[in-house]
Amino acid sequence: MTGSQAHGDAYVRATLEAIVAAPEEFPREVDPRLGLYKTFHAIWSSSHLEDTPSIGGGGQEAIAQARLARLTPLPRQALLLTALEGFTVDDVSYLISLEPDEVEGLVEEALSEIEAQTRAKVLIIEDEPIIAMDIETIVRDLGHEVTAIAVTREDAVREAMADRPGLVLADIQLADDSSGIDAVKDILxxxxxxxxxxxxxxxxxxxxxxxxxxxxxTKPFQRSTVKAAISQALFFDEATAPV
Known part of the structure; x- marks a missing residue:
């Protein structure tokens, strides 16, 4: 949320210190979790720490740092609070002191920034036609290409070998009682x-x-959850990492 692990740790320490130093200022009219994040955001937004992460290390950490270096701070925070921390738009509106429609705009902005970095070919393994169509729509709405929709383990492996995907979305129980887990293992x-x-x-x-x-x-799923998971999976994928 803050751009790097080190900065995040520093903000958390500062938040806890502020609460201990002035407990009477801790928001008590809301859920304690909201109060904690509200205090955190107040410190984060007033801080003069350099928010752009330095690129270092390796693996997923380096990939994440490269991505975060290209995201603007407030949209990144709105996205993480809603999609990953589970706060509602109204909650985030309270946390960052913006109107709900502004929060929604920030989330869309963050998703757009990530999507621009992470275009990919996607293989869908799903035997329920309506669900497959819904997932396909989500994938295409994010700007990705669907290479195929497979309904069995055999179909999935064949399609993956024919056109290598950059992401696989898989059900577990498939049409012929084969396993999506086994299909994924074969592909991997x-x-x-x-x-x-x-x-x-x-x-x-x-x-x-x-x-x-x-x-x-887990089904039934929220479209926003699927969108966030796709963005997160590709966010940490080395194949689409910024150079």
């Missing part, structure tokens, strides 16, 4: 690609055999 033996499982059977991924790198969304 050939090349690395980020995967998002969208399933009504999340417990099947909690067995210790979960293929990596993967994300999990």
């Amino acid at each position: 033996t050939e090349f690395s690609v980020p995967v998002i499982f969208i399933t009504a059977f999340p417990e099947r991924l909690l067995t210790g055999e979960r293929p990596e790198p993967t994300f999990l969304i």
